[in-house]
Amino acid sequence: MGRYGARWEGVLGSFLEVQLEAPWFLRERAFTAILREVRRLEGIFSRHRESELTLLVRQGGGRPSPEMREVLLLAHHLQEATGGAFHPAPRHGGEALRFLGEAVEVLAPLDLDGLAKGYIADKAAEAALKAGARAALVNLGGDLARRGRGEAVVLVEDPLGPDNAPPAFRLPLAQGGVATSGVRHKGAHLLDPRTGRPASGLQATVLAPSACLADGLAKALFVLGREAFPVLARFQARGVLFTGEGPVTGPEGGKDAQALL
Numbered sequence: 001m002g003r004y005g006a007r008w009e010g011v012l013g014s015f016l017e018v019q020l021e022a023p024w025f026l027r028e029r030a031f032t033a034i035l036r037e038v039r040r041l042e043g044i045f046s047r048h049r050e051s052e053l054t055l056l057v058r059q060g061g062g063r064p065s066p067e068m069r070e071v072l073l074l075a076h077h078l079q080e081a082t083g084g085a086f087h088p089a090p091r092h093g094g095e096a097l098r099f100l101g102e103a104v105e106v107l108a109p110l111d112l113d114g115l116a117k118g119y120i121a122d123k124a125a126e127a128a129l130k131a132g133a134r135a136a137l138v139n140l141g142g143d144l145a146r147r148g149r150g151e152a153v154v155l156v157e158d159p160l161g162p163d164n165a166p167p168a169f170r171l172p173l174a175q176g177g178v179a180t181s182g183v184r185h186k187g188a189h190l191l192d193p194r195t196g197r198p199a200s201g202l203q204a205t206v207l208a209p210s211a212c213l214a215d216g217l218a219k220a221l222f223v224l225g226r227e228a229f230p231v232l233a234r235f236q237a238r239g240v241l242f243t244g245e246g247p248v249t250g251p252e253g254g255k256d257a258q259a260l261l
Contacts, residue, residue: 001134006031012042012117014141018128021148026132033131034124034138041123044068045116053112061097061105067123071115071212072097072104078115078216081231085223086216087193088112118179118215121145137173138211144178145211154178159203159242168247169240177211180204181222182242192223199223201241208237226250 004027007017016038022030044052044067056062064072075088076097089096089108098105121140125147128136135148146152151174155167159182171178181190182203192199204221208214213235221228221239229250232239241248 002027004031008035011038012046012120012141013048014117015139016124016141017139018124019137019152020128020133021135021150022128022133030128030131030133030136033127034136037124037127038120038140041067041116041120045071045112045120047111047113053110056104056106057109059106061100061103063103067119069104071112071119073099074212074216075112075115078220081234082220082224082228084194085192085228086114086220088114090114090191090193091196093193093196114219115212115216117141118143118145118177118211118213121211122177140211142180143211143215144173146173146177147175150174156180156205156240159183168242171205171207173207176207176209177214178205178207179211179214179218180206181218190219190222194223201225202244203242204228204239206232206237206239208232208235213237 001021002024004020007015009015018034020030044065047053052065052068078086088110090111092108096108096110117140121138121143122145125136125138125145129147135150137146137152144154151172154171154173156169156171158165158168190199199222201222204218206214206218206221208217217232217235217237220231221241225241233251239250
């Protein structure tokens with residue numbers, strides 16, 4: 001049994017980094033399965049080239065694939081659970097989609113980047129295990145998904161620290177996903193869909209049962225601040241919110257991040 005790593009640039013406009021634990025003779029098979037699954041799902045969720053998503057938006061709806069329906073249902077659920085702090089069309093607000101039996105009506109230009117990268121990372125990790133890997137950690141543009149035996153340690157940087165600063169804290173990740181939303185690399189780019197203006201947070205990191213869920217909840221935590229912790233609890237997730245006074249954890253709340261995580 002060996003441990004193997006690989007990295008690709010230009011995947012979904014970002015990077016794909018993979019760590020595998022697998023028998024040596026199944027290593028290439030697992031890497032190939034990951035890439036195949038990522039490319040397949042890119043054809044469903046990409047906003048930057050022709051995809052199922054762009055077709056649904058252009059047509060104003062249609063009958064979604066099982067993968068698209070799963071993500072749209074979660075997006076709708078998160079929008080309701082967060083009072084609109086998470087939104088599948090964050091620049092437009094309001095009602096974005098309606099489910100009509102097996103079909104969906106699209107009422108605004110959907111932007112599923114807040115879920116799709118995590119979803120693709122989840123499915124890529126699952127594809128690696130189906131191909132024979134014992135464990136897989138997939139990092140797709142900063143959204144991490146892990147499946148299999150053992151656990152990994154995820155290092156989370158301080159949003160206000162220098163580039164060479166030690167990690168602000170370490171997250172043990174066995175099964176599930178981790179996602180971070182913040183201003184460190186892109187500035188104040190995350191909108192509060194309820195107001196249409198940039199949210200005022202620093203950084204939010206969420207550990208959840210899946211990377212897809214962590215992705216959406218990290219954005220909600222960034223926008224809502226401490227008010228999001230009860231929402232995280234409903235989804236069996238935990239989060240660390242960086243504030244001007246330092247990191248705050250939840251849903252327990254009020255504990256030191258290093259002690260909790």
